[in-house]
Amino acid sequence: MKIKINRQETIEEFEVPFKSTTLLKALYHIKNNIDNTLTFSSNCRSGVCGACAVRVNGKEVLACSHTPQDGDLVEPLVYHEIQRDLKVNKQKARKTLKSSTAWLHQPQKATISQEQVALTEKQSDCILCNSCYSSCPVLEVNPNFIGPFALTRAYRYTSDPREGDVKATIDNIQTNGVWDCTLCGNCTEVCPQGIDPKMDITMLRSTSAQFGYSDPNFQAMDFGFGGF
Amino acid sequence: MLDILIVGSGGAGLSSALTAKQQGATVTVVGKHYPTASQTSMAQGGINASLGNVTPDSVQAHIDDTIKSAHELCNKKMVETMCQDAPNTIEWLEELGVPFDRTQNGKVAQRQLGGASSKRACYAQDYTGLKILHTLYDSCLKEGIEMLEEYFLLELIVEDKQVLGAIFLDIVTGEVKEIRAKATILATGGYGALYKNFTTNSEGATGDGLASVLRAGGTLSDMEFVQFHPTALKGSATLISESARGEGGYLVNSKGERFVDELLPRDVVARAIFEQIESGEEVFLDIRHLGEEKLLHLMPQEVHLCRLYEGVDPISELIPIKPVAHYTMGGIDVNENLEVTGLKNCYAVGECSNAKIHGANRLGGNSLLEIISLGREAGKNAVGCVSQRTETTNTKNTQLQKTKEYIDSLFEEYPYQKNFYNLQDELGEKFYKHAGVVKDNTKLNNLLNELRVIKADLDDMGIGDKNRENNTNLVEFLQFQNLLTIGEVVLDASIVRDESRGAHYKSAFPKKDNQHFKAHSLYWVEDGILQNRLQKVES
Numbered sequence: 001m002k003i004k005i006n007r008q009e010t011i012e013e014f015e016v017p018f019k020s021t022t023l024l025k026a027l028y029h030i031k032n033n034i035d036n037t038l039t040f041s042s043n044c045r046s047g048v049c050g051a052c053a054v055r056v057n058g059k060e061v062l063a064c065s066h067t068p069q070d071g072d073l074v075e076p077l078v079y080h081e082i083q084r085d086l087k088v089n090k091q092k093a094r095k096t097l098k099s100s101t102a103w104l105h106q107p108q109k110a111t112i113s114q115e116q117v118a119l120t121e122k123q124s125d126c127i128l129c130n131s132c133y134s135s136c137p138v139l140e141v142n143p144n145f146i147g148p149f150a151l152t153r154a155y156r157y158t159s160d161p162r163e164g165d166v167k168a169t170i171d172n173i174q175t176n177g178v179w180d181c182t183l184c185g186n187c188t189e190v191c192p193q194g195i196d197p198k199m200d201i202t203m204l205r206s207t208s209a210q211f212g213y214s215d216p217n218f219q220a221m222d223f224g225f226g227g228f
Numbered sequence: 229m230l231d232i233l234i235v236g237s238g239g240a241g242l243s244s245a246l247t248a249k250q251q252g253a254t255v256t257v258v259g260k261h262y263p264t265a266s267q268t269s270m271a272q273g274g275i276n277a278s279l280g281n282v283t284p285d286s287v288q289a290h291i292d293d294t295i296k297s298a299h300e301l302c303n304k305k306m307v308e309t310m311c312q313d314a315p316n317t318i319e320w321l322e323e324l325g326v327p328f329d330r331t332q333n334g335k336v337a338q339r340q341l342g343g344a345s346s347k348r349a350c351y352a353q354d355y356t357g358l359k360i361l362h363t364l365y366d367s368c369l370k371e372g373i374e375m376l377e378e379y380f381l382l383e384l385i386v387e388d389k390q391v392l393g394a395i396f397l398d399i400v401t402g403e404v405k406e407i408r409a410k411a412t413i414l415a416t417g418g419y420g421a422l423y424k425n426f427t428t429n430s431e432g433a434t435g436d437g438l439a440s441v442l443r444a445g446g447t448l449s450d451m452e453f454v455q456f457h458p459t460a461l462k463g464s465a466t467l468i469s470e471s472a473r474g475e476g477g478y479l480v481n482s483k484g485e486r487f488v489d490e491l492l493p494r495d496v497v498a499r500a501i502f503e504q505i506e507s508g509e510e511v512f513l514d515i516r517h518l519g520e521e522k523l524l525h526l527m528p529q530e531v532h533l534c535r536l537y538e539g540v541d542p543i544s545e546l547i548p549i550k551p552v553a554h555y556t557m558g559g560i561d562v563n564e565n566l567e568v569t570g571l572k573n574c575y576a577v578g579e580c581s582n583a584k585i586h587g588a589n590r591l592g593g594n595s596l597l598e599i600i601s602l603g604r605e606a607g608k609n610a611v612g613c614v615s616q617r618t619e620t621t622n623t624k625n626t627q628l629q630k631t632k633e634y635i636d637s638l639f640e641e642y643p644y645q646k647n648f649y650n651l652q653d654e655l656g657e658k659f660y661k662h663a664g665v666v667k668d669n670t671k672l673n674n675l676l677n678e679l680r681v682i683k684a685d686l687d688d689m690g691i692g693d694k695n696r697e698n699n700t701n702l703v704e705f706l707q708f709q710n711l712l713t714i715g716e717v718v719l720d721a722s723i724v725r726d727e728s729r730g731a732h733y734k735s736a737f738p739k740k741d742n743q744h745f746k747a748h749s750l751y752w753v754e755d756g757i758l759q760n761r762l763q764k765v766e767s
């Protein structure tokens with residue numbers, strides 16, 4: 001089977017002697033036997049460490065969980081600085097976790113039911129692979145957008161009965177946050193963990209409304225048409 | 229000057245960072261991956277604490293189970309400290325926001341793991357390690373803890389046995405840098421990757437921290453003890469959890485015969501499977517009779533893994549399996565304060581260390597407990613060490629220069645004639661066959677000789693990729709060298725221990741020999757030569 005890899009200067013094609021394998025194995029085959037300089041990231045080989053996300057034919061996948069097809073084009077994530085071949089710098093995207101302050105601000109004691117755990121069970125399955133970030137069209141126009149995974153994480157903590165100060169997080173996701181999302185659903189489609197950031201963002205909008213925030217886009221429109 | 233340098237950003241590293249920071253110290257956590265990519269993310273089953281939320285339990289029962297599994301090679305005081313602290317540990321994780329599953333009355337849910345006399349393991353579905361690690365990470369962001377990603381530990385900086393910090397390869401830029409600190413904590417994980425393609429461990433479990441301690445004059449212990457998990461997928465070595473057998477799955481050979489009681493302890497089942505494979509049989513896990521509905525409800529994860537990594541559908545097909553290396557009990561030798569034997573101002577914690585908790589065999593759920601409970605302890609102890617230290621005035625350092633020169637030489641001098649990747653694959657298989665589930669002195673000795681030949685050939689290997697930036701080929705070559713260092717100790721320690729105890733089994737010596745071997749095996753380097761001795765366990 002042939003696999004094409006976008007190495008920035010060129011798109012190179014490699015022949016790998018497998019019929020059915022994971023993309024990660026194919027990449028290692030190339031690195032170990034054909035070209036030592038091929039550069040990519042991985043660690044767990046089992047879909048939980050989040051290191052190996054790449055794009056195949058334009059769609060984000062985990063290399064360790066993807067079964068490649070003949071002719072696949074493998075590329076690095078977008079909206080990340082490309083360091084080399086398929087390896088990208090995730091630091092900028094990770095900073096969104098800090099700006100969204102996705103953590104427990106004021107821990108309080110609470111009795112939690114299994115039903116409450118189940119409510120954000122999916123959200124806390126996030127492996128920080130950055131696939132959703134790479135798929136989000138808003139980042140094309142606004143590089144400061146907090147982005148899907150950090151908002152999902154903000155939702156996960158604001159829904160936790162142990163959080164004594166929900167507003168603290170909500171305050172921090174208003175600018176470049178919940179209202180900037182176009183609800184296109186790309187993130188939901190690519191998440192390898194079946195997480196639905198789009199829905200989480202919708203939920204965060206209604207929590208934001210409870211704290212008196214509203215969609216700044218609507219306000220802008222009000223200004224334009226106000227009085228008529 | 230920085231107070232505390234923490235090398236390793238898995239569960240152990242992040243727990244110690246949070247604790248040290250809370251106590252007012254300045255800390256920097258360094259890891260070769262992003263923190264959330266650490267092996268801790270892979271732990272599924274749970275974390276032990278005798279909460280008794282589901283079935284009656286007690287701290288004493290937890291202690292007793294742990295000691296029994298350790299086969300005399302534990303420090304009872306350490307085990308007691310950890311088991312007593314377990315409920316606090318869960319409480320601490322709860323305060324940080326770990327989303328543990330719950331019982332009907334809203335308590336932390338607990339499940340049964342092998343070797344436990346009660347339902348003791350707290351869990352978050354099959355993602356216990358992932359959720360603990362990510363919650364710790366979020367908490368570190370909250371506390372503003374400095375985390376440096378993609379920094380590879382090369383050497384400790386040592387003067388007169390004092391550790392003054394460490395030297396790293398900044399993987400992104402390719403620069404060699406030093407970070408000095410008043411105290412250093414090593415939390416770099418285990419060495420399961422020695423059994424490449426025959427381990428559930430991550431690619432990065434290459435024992436880097438252990439090898440650097442050995443080079444710096446510190447001591448390793450009990451390196452021959454490697455735990456094998458009976459059921460991993462044959463092709464990819466992906467873990468198939470114990471629940472598959474717990475729910476009534478059978479083990480069968482190529483003839484379709486069952487050959488062992490599937491519910492016996494891990495090491496016994498692993499040996500039975502290994503013997504079948506040695507005799508030319510293939511071994512399969514058969515869960516077809518449980519039926520599609522039950523399988524999809526009880527073990528959706530397993531069904532998914534079989535389809536993805538092995539290309540078999542366990543609902544209608546047999547699952548090809550093999551036992552694989554799962555946990556490394558041996559590690560950096562530490563005292564009851566978690567200080568590294570032979571070095572000063574240096575601590576080790578987590579799977580990289582041997583805190584004499586697991587002894588000859590680890591109990592499922594005890595390693596997550598160890599990394600959090602003792603991780604916090606290491607943080608506290610390091611803060612204590614810092615407060616007693618004055619600024620080091622000596623900044624003269626030849627180590628950095630030497631390390632830089634070595635890395636430069638890999639780019640400039642070393643030819644690339646032998647492919648170390650192939651050798652690493654071959655070694656992985658040989659360690660599995662000759663230093664694995666069942667050991668034999670002749671085979672161990674042969675492998676030790678082979679390994680020494682490979683070591684002598686290192687000058688012909690080197691790296692094919694001569695770019696300085698983002699050079700993963702370089703990182704993998706350095707890891708390979710660390711594995712060779714560690715592998716030599718594992719083999720030698722296995723040869724010396726002429727008995728069977730816990731996870732270490734020799735067919736020629738199938739019994740425990742307390743008279744000679746109720747002892748820890750210690751290894752260190754003196755004048756360039758590997759030294760060893762057995763240290764008797766008292767009582």
Ligand SMILES: Cc1cc2nc3c(=O)[nH]c(=O)nc-3n(C[C@H](O)[C@H](O)[C@H](O)COP(=O)(O)OP(=O)(O)OC[C@H]3O[C@@H](n4cnc5c(N)ncnc54)[C@H](O)[C@@H]3O)c2cc1C
Binds near residue numbers: 238258379381429597
């Ligand atoms: C598949 C699987 C399932 C498991 N299930 C369970 C379970 O259910 N319950 C349980 O208790 N235990 C379980 N374990 C064991 C447990 O997960 C590990 O023992 C534990 O997570 C180790 O944590 P740690 O912090 O010591 O090391 P790790 O999480 O391995 O972290 C090591 C850190 O060190 C860094 N590092 C390593 N080398 C270098 C270097 N050269 N330079 C810089 N940084 C470096 C890495 O980047 C990483 O951040 C399981 C293990 C596996 C593999």
Ligand code: SF4
Binds near residue numbers: 148180181197198
């Ligand atoms: S739904 Fe929102 S966050 Fe998700 S990809 Fe679309 S714009 Fe981005």
Ligand code: SF4
Binds near residue numbers: 127132195
């Ligand atoms: S939400 Fe999904 S796609 Fe996004 S980082 Fe998390 S696991 Fe990856």
Ligand code: FES
Binds near residue numbers: 044047053062
């Ligand atoms: S290697 Fe860890 S998610 Fe793919």
